[in-house]
Amino acid sequence: MSTKTIVHTTINGDPVEFLCEPRQSLLEVLRETLLLTGTKEGCNNGNCGACNVIMDGVLVNSCLVLGVEAEDATITTIEGLASPDGLHPLQQTFLEHAALQCGICTPGFLLSAKALLDRNPDPTETEVRYWLAGNLCRCTGYDKIVRAVLDAADRRDRVTR
Amino acid sequence: MAMKENGHKNGYRVIGTRPIRPDGVDKVTGRAVFGADLHLPGLLYGKVLRSPHAHARILSIDTSAAEALPGVKAVITAADLPQVADKVKSLGESVGNLRYMSENTLAREKALYHGHPIAAVAAENIHVAEEAVNLIEVEYEPLPVVLDGREAMQPGAPILIQGLRTDELGKLGSEPTNVAAHIQHKRGDVEAGFAEADVIIEREFRTETVHQGYIEPQNGVALWNDDGHIHIWCSTQGAFAVRSQISDLLRAPISQVTVTPLEIGGAFGGKINVYLEPLAALLSRKAGHRPVKMTMTRAEVLKASGPTSGSWIRVRMGAKKDGRITAAQAELVYEAGGFPGSPVGAGAGVILAPYRLDNLQIDGYDVLVNRPKASAYRAPGGTNAAYAAEAVADELAEALGMDPIDFRLINAVKEGDRRADGPMLPRIGYIETLQAIKNHPHYRQPLEGPHRGRGVAVGFWFNWGGKSSVSASVNEDGTVNLVEGSTDIGGSRASIAMQLAETLGIAAEDVHPQVVGTDLVGYNDVTGGSRTTYGTGYAVHALGVKLNEIMRELAADLWDVDVEEVRVEGGVFSAGDRSITFKELVAQGSDTPITASAATHPKDAGPAFAVHCVDVEVDPETGKVTILRYTAAQDVGTAIHPSYVEGQIQGAVAQGVGWGLNEEYIYDEEGHLLNASLLDYRMPTAPDLPMIDAVLVEEAPTPGHPFGVRGVGEVSIIPPPAALANAIHRATGVRMTALPMSPSRVMKAMIEH
Secondary structure (H helix, E strand, O other): OOOOEEEEEEEOOEEEEEEEOOOOEHHHHHHHHOOOOOOOOOOOOOOOOOOEEEEOOEEEEHHHOEHHHHOOOEEEOHHHOOEOOEOOHHHHHHHHOOOOOOOOOHHHHHHHHHHHHHHOOOOOHHHHHHHHHHOOOOOOOOHHHHHHHHHHHHHHHHHHO | OOOOOOOOOOOOOOOOOOOOOOOHHHHHOOOOOEHHHOOOOOOEEEEEEEOOOOOEEEEEEEOHHHHHOOOEEEEEEHHHOOOOOOOEEEOOOOEEEHHHHHHHHOOOOEEOOOOOEEEEEEEOOHHHHHHHHHHOEEEEEEOOOOOOHHHHOOOOOOOOOOOOOOEEOOEEOOOOOOEEEEEEEEEOOHHHHHHHOOEEEEEEEEEOOEOOOOOOOOEEEEEEOOOOOEEEEEOOOOHHHHHHHHHHHHOOOHHHEEEEEOEOOOOOOOOOOOOOHHHHHHHHHHOOOOOEEEEOOHHHHHHHOOOEOOEEEEEEEEEOOOOOEEEEEEEEEEEEEOOOOOOHHHHHHHOOOOEOOOOEEEEEEEEEOOOOOOOOOOOOOHHHHHHHHHHHHHHHHHHOOOOHHHHHHHHEOOOOOEOOOOOEOOOOOHHHHHHHHHOOHHHHOOOOOOOEEEEEEEEEEOOOOOOEEEEEEEOOOOOEEEEEOOOOOOOHHHHHHHHHHHHHOOOHHHEEEEEOOOOOOOOOOOOOOOOHHHHHHHHHHHHHHHHHHHHHHHHHHHHOOOHHHOEEEOOEEEEOOEEEEHHHHHHOOOOOOOEEEEEEOOOOOOOEEEEEEEEEEEOOOOOOEEEEEEEEEEEOOOOOOHHHHHHHHHHHHHHHHHHHHOOOOOEOOOOOEOOOOOOOOOOOOHHHOOOEEEEEEOOOOOOOOOOOOOOOOOHHHOOHHHHHHHHHHHHHOOOOOEOOOOHHHHHHHHHHO
16 A cells, blocks of 8 residues: 555646555645645545535545546645735635634635636525535534625626626 | 624724634635644654444453554553542533543443544554554453433443442432432422413423534644653643643643644534543653644544433423413433433523523433433533423413413513522523514514414523633734633634723734643633633733733823823823823833733623524425524623624524434444434535524623623524424424424424324
């Protein structure tokens, strides 16, 4: 089991190479090998969404992707969401709406919400709720999270008009 | 949601506003370091071997194959854990016997539940540790299992702990038993009271074991250094509670233990007791003093951390035609798990608390079963209790033809009434909270449509003050660094910093709070019991008063006047016609650095009340309950940061809804947990819930607190299952007397109805 493979990726815009064992998940590689610990582990079996990252434009549970499957992939993690100009609108609205309490699920929610707004810039409340069904939050009851996502969509809408 | 930025109606400038939390940016950028995020040089990874049996004698453990696996650095069993004597230990939200805590850390002679720790391994990486755990050979003698509290009370039931004797109203019994304690509250003459009643309702209820469901699993890193000093980094509700447990369980002097709390991903009562930390410390010592990190898998969290008790409850209530309750009686059987210590005491205190009663009797039983040892879960014991009492109250009101809110108004406790468990109630806002629902557009608008129903229920919670220590230093630019020891689980850095800012008359953003470990601040009780914004807020007010005294002296020096002449209000210091702001005064310079510290222990905290109203629609073909609208009013004293107060209420409602509709531990007959994943342990998701309207009732600031703060974290988990049951009854005609009210159970009840 100790044979390692070299994997070439682009993570948050930078070329990143890492060595990993076939049995290591992308989540483990991000957290333990690359020390990108903003991606969280809540269940390690795809039920909670805390480990969500965007891989080649698709929202994935990084605990369900093997590290070796990331060869040639382009990955966005929470560490890559803000730009040098400032926070992503979702990060800003999450702060303003108090859409986090403990904050452990927040990175996953932010990536999930970004993936939603990237494909549906003007979602309804119901669309937001169903899109976020794969992300568990135990602190907020989702109320302020849903409001923060809708508000971020509104703000982006205003900017593009 | 209106962003109220003009401050509070009571003239506060900071309190009542909604600033962005100080730790916010770190938490939306992934920069915040949670317990499992810590990496140290030379780090090893630990893994626990757990019992596959719910009840078994441990005959032998052979660790030799595990020790021989390359990459394994240490293996421990209970033989490595010091023997500790019986000693009652209080951890704020819970009380336990130290010997049982030790046996829950690593089983000695018997495994008492599926997942009970048996041994642990430290290795170069987690995969090797997992392989090594599987190489440990344990010989078990499986024993008969008992999972239900009332069955465990029967003669002939399998006995979990041979030496256990019932604490029967303070006297110790003589026979082996699973009943750890029988408690009782009694007042007046219940039979005479029931004789006076025109209507009597009596019902029995069953609730299942449920889990806090925090998204971050338990974790901890330990370094037992060569000099004997133990350093723990972990996610905990209280670093000092961890220090004390480590010291006691490992028999290390408290001065040799340092605990650094890292960011914590939810807790709700479940991260007070230690599970992994003592194991990581023992492994660290045995592995040549290398740091050891341990994290639970989700299955381990569900199987073997501390969920809250399943229960059986009987409630009997009688009332006159005018609605007045003449007598009430309750019997509560709470399942403690493998060791004593269910929250039945709190349940017994909560169950009839919203009602003025001349005649009452409450009996509570703490009963061992082959399930994991229960630990605190948000208003521990309250939700099960209120589920039973509030359903009976609803049925009584219905039988009397009364509006359920009016029925509660007639019987509502108020200031000066005595609680069932003894203490006199101080000023509370319960009646105002009932009125808030009665007058709310939600309650005033009739619910229409088939299969729909509206339910209401109320809840009471004690709240807690507790000990807090804080310190502060004033920077040259007039900002303030605040050092606190209260773990921030839901925005308490903000609410604490805001109270210091209010006291000093400076902006919330000018206070920079930091949560530190046990070496860097005085003792702090856990973040629990809804105490932090109340108790640590109390401490920062005292701290601010001290800083203001120093500043007055600075102003007196500056103006060459007597210090008595200097007044301070809202951050402005004045004497005669001269005045200067806090920041300007700091800019004048000071010979000595401006620092202060404060330690406080308010003895009482104002108790909290919540009144909830929910509309549901029940699918007649599947039994699925859909929540159409939810309004939760709560007596909050003074809301420091209203967004986070609303958040506490909304989150508590969501947990209560999960408890009411879906969540349960499902065991097979041998006591194996069958649903140890977040797919099968079904917590509410975003599409399961509507927006939750949190109504903050600020009519009754808590007496004795400088800002009238009332703990808000817990009470709103109490009413939801009862409110849902009452709503389901109106929608279907069926009274659901068991939780969870999942589709299959509701469907079955509708068919049988």
